[in-house]
Amino acid sequence: MTHYLDHAATSPPTREVLEAVWPYLVQVTANPASVHTPGQQARDGLERARAAAAAALGCRPGEVVFTSGGTEADGLAVLGVAPAVVASRGRERHLVTTAVEHAAVLEPARELERRGWRVDVVGVDGEGRVDVAALAEVVTERTALVSVMHANNEVGTVQPLAGPGGVAELCAQRGVALHVDAVQSAGVLDLPGLWALGSSAGGVAAVSVSAHKLGGLRGSGLLAVRSGTPLEPLALGGGQERGRRSGTVDVASAVGLATALAGAAARREHEVARLAGLRDRLVAGVLRAGAAAGVDVSLTGAAPGAGRLPGHASFVLPGLSGELVLAELDLAGVACSSGSACSADSDDASHVLLAMGLSEDAARTSVRATLGWSSTEADVDALLEALPTALARAQR
Incomplete structure (x- = not known):
């Protein structure tokens, strides 16, 4: 699964x-x-x-x-x-x-x-x-x-x-x-x-x-x-x-x-609260996993609750390959991305992260986890369970 x-x-x-x-x-x-x-x-x-x-x-x-x-x-x-x-x-x-x-x-x-x-x-x-x-x-x-x-x-x-x-x-x-x-x-x-x-x-x-x-x-x-x-x-x-x-x-x-x-308009108020709750738990868990692994993981974009989409979490992992972390997560059955799917086959660093002032090296370490109507607590659990191993293997 x-x-x-x-x-x-x-x-x-x-x-x-x-x-x-x-x-x-x-x-x-x-x-x-x-x-x-x-x-x-x-x-x-x-x-x-x-x-x-x-x-x-x-x-x-x-x-x-x-x-x-x-x-x-x-x-x-x-x-x-x-x-x-x-x-x-x-x-x-x-x-x-x-x-x-x-x-x-x-x-x-x-x-x-x-x-x-x-x-x-x-x-x-x-x-x-x-x-x-x-x-x-x-x-x-x-x-x-x-x-x-x-x-x-x-x-x-x-x-x-x-x-x-x-x-x-x-x-x-x-x-x-x-x-x-x-x-x-x-x-x-x-x-x-x-x-x-x-x-x-x-x-x-x-x-x-x-x-x-x-x-x-x-x-x-x-x-x-x-x-x-x-x-x-x-x-x-x-x-x-x-x-x-x-x-x-x-x-x-x-x-x-x-x-x-x-359908989205009819459910919007409930769905926004549900997604924001999942996102906040995901963000807190990713930051904890980074600290435990000795990786200086940083959230990119606006802080949760301060003008950020309710189902959106994105990070940079300085010193690691974001693509390698994503590959390890994929092997564990967790599908995330490094940014825009429309430029996934490009070797260029994200123009968004560069515009925000990040270096090319930092921009190449990005990982994005985004939630939607089918997302559940189990999806967040799976990511947080697989992440420590993925970070450890990416540091080898």
């Missing part, structure tokens, strides 16, 4: 999702754009999913654009919204983002730079939190788009988007559209509250979500785009999704995403 502690990479689909999508895999299988009865049945399922997803996000159904996942949703925001704002609102070709964003934002940002855009990448503090004062120095009323994630996938730090002096307020005051990558926060943070941090005049204008991080199906996501926010489609063809994203929509995946979002 494997004890799975890598929910930031992906979570298994929930039973309610599997039951919800099954009819759309074997019974209601027509193209939702077709005008015949089977097509309209599929269309009805798609629009019900859109309405349910919108209710969980706090937006309108017509503001939901289904995508193939969080990566496409991020790309659609950066490469679709930003140029459209320039074309329709006369803004400068200027994008502002942070040094700890996912590659799904940073790579499109680099593409804009190759097209002649000015891209400002703002730094973070030692916990991975964006410097809002530094952000304020580069965001102007002429900026096309600001993109700041809700919470970081590698260290779990929640960004200061809300409240006085937050990123959303800054963007609203300057009339600038803000895109938020909510791939890691969906299901555990307040997405309707996030959506409320914007209007047609500025602030939160687009939010990206991925289904498989919260119990939906892989290859499914959405971009919520506020009414009035211009958007240039990246995929051209049949004009689906109101011309914003061409291609036959995968109804089953959309139903799965909506079901996962609705």
